[in-house]
Amino acid sequence: MKRFLVLLTAVLLLTLLLLWPVLYDNPESRKPNTVSLIEDSLKIQKIESPKAKQVHVDSVIASQAEITQVSFLTKENDELTYMDVYRMKRLYWLCKDAIYAASQDENYNPVVRFETMAAHLIKDQPTWPTNKQVQAIQRHAIKCDALMSQVNAIDLPQLDQNNNGFSLYIDPQEKINRLLSLMQPDSIKAKNIADVLKLVDIWNQHYLKVLELSKGDETHNASEIEVIKAQIQALRNQQQELSEQINNDPEASSQYALTWQEINQLEGKVIELKLIDPEARNTAITTFEIFNSQLFEKLRSADPDVFFEAQMALEKNTHSGNIRFGYKPYKDIGKGQLKMPFIEYVSPGDVIKNIAGLNDNQLFGLVINYATQLYHCELGADCGPESQWIGNYCISVTSYMNPVSCDLDLPTFYQQHLLSENQWHDVQNTLAIIRGVYVQ
Numbered sequence: 056m057k058r059f060l061v062l063l064t065a066v067l068l069l070t071l072l073l074l075w076p077v078l079y080d081n082p083e084s085r086k087p088n089t090v091s092l093i094e095d096s097l098k099i100q101k102i103e104s105p106k107a108k109q110v111h112v113d114s115v116i117a118s119q120a121e122i123t124q125v126s127f128l129t130k131e132n133d134e135l136t137y138m139d140v141y142r143m144k145r146l147y148w149l150c151k152d153a154i155y156a157a158s159q160d161e162n163y164n165p166v167v168r169f170e171t172m173a174a175h176l177i178k179d180q181p182t183w184p185t186n187k188q189v190q191a192i193q194r195h196a197i198k199c200d201a202l203m204s205q206v207n208a209i210d211l212p213q214l215d216q217n218n219n220g221f222s223l224y225i226d227p228q229e230k231i232n233r234l235l236s237l238m239q240p241d242s243i244k245a246k247n248i249a250d251v252l253k254l255v256d257i258w259n260q261h262y263l264k265v266l267e268l269s270k271g272d273e274t275h276n277a278s279e280i281e282v283i284k285a286q287i288q289a290l291r292n293q294q295q296e297l298s299e300q301i302n303n304d305p306e307a308s309s310q311y312a313l314t315w316q317e318i319n320q321l322e323g324k325v326i327e328l329k330l331i332d333p334e335a336r337n338t339a340i341t342t343f344e345i346f347n348s349q350l351f352e353k354l355r356s357a358d359p360d361v362f363f364e365a366q367m368a369l370e371k372n373t374h375s376g377n378i379r380f381g382y383k384p385y386k387d388i389g390k391g392q393l394k395m396p397f398i399e400y401v402s403p404g405d406v407i408k409n410i411a412g413l414n415d416n417q418l419f420g421l422v423i424n425y426a427t428q429l430y431h432c433e434l435g436a437d438c439g440p441e442s443q444w445i446g447n448y449c450i451s452v453t454s455y456m457n458p459v460s461c462d463l464d465l466p467t468f469y470q471q472h473l474l475s476e477n478q479w480h481d482v483q484n485t486l487a488i489i490r491g492v493y494v495q
Contacts, residue, residue, distance in 0.1 A: 128201040132208055137238040137245040141360070143202060144231050149443055150199035154227070157200065165196035173452045187461040192450050194441075203227065209234055244358060251353050251361045255368040258350050261343040268336040271329025271394030280328050287321050290314045322391075329394045340399055354403060354493050359436035362493075366427065369403050381407070381423030410488050422478070425469060426485035430493075438465040448473070 125146070127139035135143075147154075157163040169184060169192050170177060177183045184192065206227045211234065225233070240246040273280050294314050300307040353365035366372075366380055381404045388397040404423060413419040432438035439445070440462045447453070448460035448468065460468045470479050 125198060125201075128198065128205055132205065132210070135238075136242075137235070137240045137249065138242065140231065140235045140238050141245070141248055143205070144228075144235060145360075146198070146202055147206070147228055147231055149446070150195075150202055151228075153196055153199040154203050157196075157203075165192050169450065169452065173456070176452065176454075176456060183458060185458040185461070188450060188458050191446070191461050195446065195450060206230055211237075244360075247356065247358055247361050248364070251350075251356075251364045254346065254350055254353065255364055258343075258346045258368060261339070261346055265336065265339045265343050265397055266389060266393065268332065268339050269389055269393040269395045269397055271326065271331050273325075273329055275330055276328040280325055283321050283325050283328075287318055287325075290318050290321070326392075326394055331394050336395070351403070357434060359431045359434035362434060363431065363436070366403060371402075379424050380427035381420060406492065407485065407488055410492070411485060418481075422481045422485050423489075425474070425482045426489055429466060429469070429482070429486050430489050432465055433490075440464065 125142070127135065127142050130139060153165060156165075156168055166184065166189055169188075173183070209230055211225070211230065235252075240249045294311060297307045297311040297314065301311065347369075350365050350369060353361055354369075356362050356365070370380065372379065388400055390396045404420075407423055408419050411419065413422075428438075428444055431444075436442075440449075442465065444465045445460050445463065445468065448455055448457050450461075455473065457468075457472060459472050463472075469482070474482060
């Protein structure tokens with residue numbers, strides 16, 4: 056009897072050990088760099104979708120009954136929440152290239168386009184694109200096609216017609232932004248994002264005001280400036296003629312270069328003749344600093360989306376492809392264009408760089424970009440295999456492209472495949488500084 060009880064106990068313990076990962080697979084216990092922990096985050100679900108055929112993807116994927124889709128892309132427009140539309144806004148940034156390519160070619164094939172764009176990289180890597188890359192490219196194309204279908208279905212009648220009743224074309228990105236402005240935040244997270252987006256708009260208005268007052272006024276020397284501008288235009292006309300002769304006349308190339316020098320000198324004279332109103336400019340900077348401080352405070356948010364919007368604005372990052380974060384040498388804002396460059400502006404990258412004490416702008420630009428992305432991961436942004444960050448290395452055609460990334464989370468890929476031990480150490484040191492500056 057005792058032997059039987061011992062055997063039964065052993066069997067039960069073995070069964071429990073085998074079932075433990077299934078019974079206790081608690082999402083909250085997973086690493087934050089693989090699954091977004093943020094309220095209202097993207098939820099992935101398997102659904103049957105006819106939209107796969109619209110992007111002409113490879114038949115192996117397109118014929119599957121189920122494809123991976125993001126939940127908000129399956130909703131009717133009258134069911135969309137503020138966060139749904141915000142996610143559409145963020146996704147459109149990543150989809151602009153694919154959407155444009157699909158609009159230009161009715162037989163658009165995302166894999167073929169990738170292979171064409173990456174030909175210079177693939178020639179040395181005959182196994183690229185790998186199966187995982189192909190699947191990631193196709194999932195992205197399907198997702199972008201679904202997004203565009205949803206955007207096209209958005210009805211904004213009060214904005215879509217002119218006075219004559221004719222429909223007006225609205226850029227998809229503008230359409231999403233307008234819809235978002237009409238939505239009411241329905242959660243604390245949504246309200247926090249709405250607040251930072253509103254502040255970003257105000258911040259930009261005052262930023263541009265400072266730049267405008269930094270250009271200088273031409274009124275007092277208008278006639279002299281007009282003569283110089285006419286000389287500049289004549290040189291540009293000469294450049295046009297020289298550009299047509301460069302292939303046949305060796306001297307045309309050197310003459311073309313000389314015209315650039317003359318143009319630069321003349322433009323410098325125009326800037327010298329402009330006048331600045333120091334009092335008005337200083338007043339504008341003082342007002343700007345009020346909102347600048349408020350936006351910097353948003354960087355202390357524990358929400359990765361709030362941090363993202365504040366960081367993007369403060370670093371003037373408007374590129375819609377591979378989003379980079381961190382340091383740019385802002386001390387020459389407007390140099391060569393403004394009478395007084397906006398040297399007073401201090402960016403988040405400037406702050407971190409001064410604390411780090413690094414003088415190499417190129418090195419620091421790389422280090423802080425990686426560190427800032429990892430800080431997003433720590434805040435709870437999705438940094439897993441399906442995330443935007445991994446997409447930068449899995450399916451974006453860059454010199455850093457690496458198919459190994461396609462099924463890894465960002466920190467693992469950076470530490471084990473992209474960065475050297477010394478680089479990883481530098482990134483971790485910079486990440487520690489970021490934490491110290493922003494964590495409340």
